[in-house]
Amino acid sequence: MGPSSYQRTASETVLQHFRRRRGSEMASTVADRAIGAIIGAAVADAAAQPMHWIYSQDKLEEILSDLEPCPEFRPQSANPFYLRKTGEQTCYGDQAYVLLESLSECGDVNVDDLTKRIYKFFGPGTVYDLPLNDPYRKKGGPKAILPIDGPWRNGSLKAFMRNVDAAKEETGCDTDCQMDGVTKLAPVVAMYAGRPEMLEKVEKAIRVTQNNDMCVAETLVAARFLEHFILNGPDPNVLNAVLAQMTDPKRQNPQELDRAVIAHINQVKDSLAKTSQQLIPAVFTNT
Template sequence: MALSVADRAIGAIIGAAVADAAAQPMHWIYNSDRLKEVLSDLEPCPEFRPQSANPFYRRTTGEQTCYGDQAYVLLESLSQCGDVDVKHLTKRFYEFFGPGTVYDLTLNDPYRKKGGPKAILPIDGPWRNGSLKAFLRNVDAGKQESGCDVDCQIDGVTKLAPVVAMFAGRPEMLEKVESAIRVTQNNDMCVAVTLTAARFLEHFILKGPDPNALDSVLAQLNDLNRKNPQELDRAVIAHISQVKENVAKASHQLIPAVFTNT
């Protein structure tokens, strides 16, 4: 059955939420040998591992990571406001991740000083990552720009589905994505990467499956008249081209030999 643009937009939101929950029990396993060991018991179906193997935090299988929870807050705000309302989004992020929430754990304290007692990991509960902790400090300080300017994690890409789904095909789509991302990540590299991911997702929402999607997005990024140009677009183009050159190789051949710190 052929899917409509609306079907694919809804599918993008649901798919992102399901994927986040499916991967959460194995989130942040940086030791490749340990990851291989965990996966060996699960193949060919590693999703929704019943017991958490996460070395940093534990949540019940089916719950979201801090990335999926950010996507939920963005979806909720868009639903209530009908647009990217920075003031409302800032308020909702603070209410969801701030004081008195399930994220408000001692180890996740945005003001926790280094050099204190060594943390016992994993903790029971969700994890505030660096950008969220900086966001909370910036809001507390009354700063006009609430987003973290140094953290360069993947938050933007993982939470963009709701805003791309709402604005796909509209000329302001990329502008809306950037406004939403800078609420918690006011970092130019994060924005450039997220806008590229938004172009990919928009392409699939509008056109459906397309083996030429990568070349189409590269063409957009190389267009001198592209919408919402970023100074770091050339760096993103180079990285995507590198991925394209290595796409036939297995992950263990590429990480960390080719794509370091991945």
């Protein structure tokens, strides 16, 4: 079954879910936005993949100068770390696909099923199984020749594989705080948007590969943003709406690091009038 088949299965699941909960006219609108979130995230990941991980601001501006105003889907990859054909996913988009697949087949966040699917998709014998991607590759070995010809298996996935191999009960990496959670959350938010258990389901899915509290807290606030758009459509007041949720003492799934996340949102809010050149890397240093 190809990606389009899984998208259709997930779409039908989401649509049925909202029709049960709301009137048919409103359900179609909300369900369409939920499905759009899944497909939009996949398209955006593929569109950005040829320019993924360009950390030199000067190099990025040089490449963009030849592409504006349409930098998406660059025919030739400018990625300095790995090479995939334009239209294929990054390791982040592929994780979202596996999560979508698991939700479609199980109808819920099933940790055992998701763990097996992630390992099978990214593990031995797959396109990700390249020497530089070896989860047991020792530091200090021969210098890597970059970019590699194939996809990149990032740090959280390598740690996940080592934890699964060691039969650990908690398979998620406890040190990784990258964007995996945010980039793959669309399928689970789409399925549970408007339901009180939505954040709990997101956390459950994320901790399979990233068992890091800050990563989870940041991912949960991203889930709040996406849920707001799915339920309400475009909203220029979304920052204030989510901040109100985050400061509510009765909010769903509170985290110890929520105060730090609130500070991050306010930092973004205070920076909206500035250009990316002014903010990166001066303010958002790891962007």
